[in-house]
Amino acid sequence: MRIKSYFSATVEAAVSKARQELGDDALLLNARPSPDDALHLGAYEVVFGIETPVVPPPAPPAARAERPAAPPPASLPDPATDDADSLAGFLARQDISPALIQAIETSLDDDTVTEQQLIRALSRRLNVNSSLNGPIAFVGPPGSGKTTLLVKLAIRESADQAVTVVCADSQRIAAAEQLRRLCLIAGLTFEYAGEPETLAPIVDAHHAAGRLVLIDLPGFGPSELGPARAWQAALAKISSLTPVLTLTATARTADLRVMVGHYRMFKPQRLAFTHLDETGVWGGVYSAAGETGWPVGWLTTGQSIPEDVEDASVRRIVDGLMGLAGKARAAAAAAG
Ligand SMILES: Nc1nc2c(ncn2[C@@H]2O[C@H](COP(=O)(O)OP(=O)(O)OP(=O)(O)O)[C@@H](O)[C@H]2O)c(=O)[nH]1
Ligand SMILES: [Mg+2]
CATH class of the missing domain: 3.40.50.300 (P-loop containing nucleotide triphosphate hydrolases)
Structure with missing residues (x-):
């Protein structure tokens, strides 16, 4: 929703100004005496909302801590070509925390880890619950x-x-x-x-x-x-x-x-x-x-x-x- 203010000598005049420009679908959100720094525009301010697509507004840029760009999915370590560090390297490329990498490596306790063993070790640390009961x-x-x-x-x-x-x-x-x-x-x-x-x-x-x-x-x-x-x-x-x-x-x-x-x-x-x-x-x-x-x-x-x-x-x-x-x-x- 886009927000826009209109000022005039009366609330009615400000509303009619807004309706002329925005049409009947615009939503009156607030009507109030103008703040001191806007008194020269009119004694009253009305605030209207104009519907934009039915999704919430974008987050402010500072709100998210994002990676510069999403790297492509990491590939599985290949025991035939990777050295002994490959499992840790693979997990680190996926930005898994160092503590978890260490725990996973310790739990596997083997230099020749199969894909299935790795999947099982990773899965053990996860829980899911999508039930929707109660508030x-x-x-x-x-x-x-x-x-x-x-x-x-x-x-x-x-x-x-x-x-x-x-x-x-x-x-x-x-x-x-x-x-x-x-x-x-x-x-x-x-x-x-x-x-x-x-x-x-x-x-x-x-x-x-x-x-x-x-x-x-x-x-x-x-x-x-x-x-x-x-x-x-x-x-x-x-x-x-x-x-x-x-x-x-x-x-x-x-x-x-x-x-x-x-x-x-x-x-x-x-x-x-x-x-x-x-x-x-x-x-x-x-x-x-x-x-x-x-x-x-x-x-x-x-x-x-x-x-x-x-x-x-x-x-x-x-x-x-x-x-x-x-x-x-x-x-x-x-x-x-
Ligand atoms: N690409 C993408 N955009 C999303 C996803 N989820 C939410 N958004 C967008 O992210 C923006 C912020 O979403 P909101 O749902 O408003 O976020 P919020 O946490 O409620 O924001 P505040 O109430 O301001 O804290 C909107 O533009 C959403 O459309 C997603 O999974 N993928
Ligand atoms: Mg929100």
Whole structure:
């Protein structure tokens, strides 16, 4: 949604100016006396939102710690040509954390590791859980794809159970309004918790009515510890809550570890990874999941709502890690 302000001597005149330019579909978000520095433009300001494609706005550039470019999927170590370091080298090329590389090497304890042994060793450190029971809150860094994931799941799940989307946000009126519009279009029940103390009663009421409740929170930057604490305290009052830490798969393993540290205060019980369409390196996903032990719930692979989301599976993550998905595609393309 694009936001635009109009100023005039009266609210009515400002609204009519906006309607002339934007048409009847534009949404009135706010009307207020003009701030001091805009008084020369008119005594009143009205703020309108104009619908753009039905996806949330792009993340601010600083919000993600991305790799410069996604390297192609790493190939499996070839015992015939690689030296004794090849396993560690292969795992390091996938950006698996040094601690996990060491643990995996130790567990294999053999210089001649077969592909199946490696797959088993990698798989042992992963858990997955995509169940959608009880209230679920999506937490994570700004722009990590929380709202997009929530909407994808809400739409997909609404075929099987009643879903309520709760927007927990005391500041970003436009973001809340955009989510409300999305829910309206998708036929989902929408609730807005504008203050932390309103959140638990809203969630508990919808949960008690037998509905799946999905809670959208804003991302909190490093300087927003105050609001983050307030919302964390609000989440702590919700019974049977599952907080899902939503992270971008394009971030480096070391950066993901820092984000996990920041968001531990929300007591995440699961992980979700987004932007998998933008990287061939799965070491961040693997290391965050392997080091925390938190089950991975979902993987997202694009902006399309609701299509670009899949339930996580150990097989999918390990295949991604070993480049098997790419290999299988290449083999299929060559065959047909
Ligand atoms: N390519 C790609 N883009 C994605 C994916 N998931 C989300 N996006 C895009 O990333 C941007 C940010 O997504 P949001 O869902 O708004 O992120 P957010 O975490 O809710 O952002 P804040 O609420 O501002 O913290 C949007 O442009 C999304 O369309 C994905 O899996 N792949
Ligand atoms: Mg959001």
